[in-house]
Amino acid sequence: MAKRKSHTAAFKAQVALATVKGDRTVNEVAAQFGVHPTLIHDWKKKLLAGAAAVFEGGARATPAADGQQAELFEQIGRLKMELEGVKKKAAVFG
Numbered sequence: 001m002a003k004r005k006s007h008t009a010a011f012k013a014q015v016a017l018a019t020v021k022g023d024r025t026v027n028e029v030a031a032q033f034g035v036h037p038t039l040i041h042d043w044k045k046k047l048l049a050g051a052a053a054v055f056e057g058g059a060r061a062t063p064a065a066d067g068q069q070a071e072l073f074e075q076i077g078r079l080k081m082e083l084e085g086v087k088k089k090a091a092v093f094g
Helices: 009-021 026-033 037-055 063-093
Strands: none
Touching: 009 026, 009 037, 026 037
């Protein structure tokens, strides 16, 4: 029994973009990349359906980036407090 291939998102995007260009047929693109034409049609539909999302809302941060940003601000605060303590100790000895 053959195992199914798992294609990366980057590969799917590359194949779909090659199809959208229109300089080759879907069958030609399928032969070049070794993928069934039906998959290419699906990937092309998803690309065209999701293309509008690229331009919506400007540059919004993802929730993961927001959490990371909060963690970094917290770390900056801790380091500032630690630096103030070191400066006070240095003033006592200096």
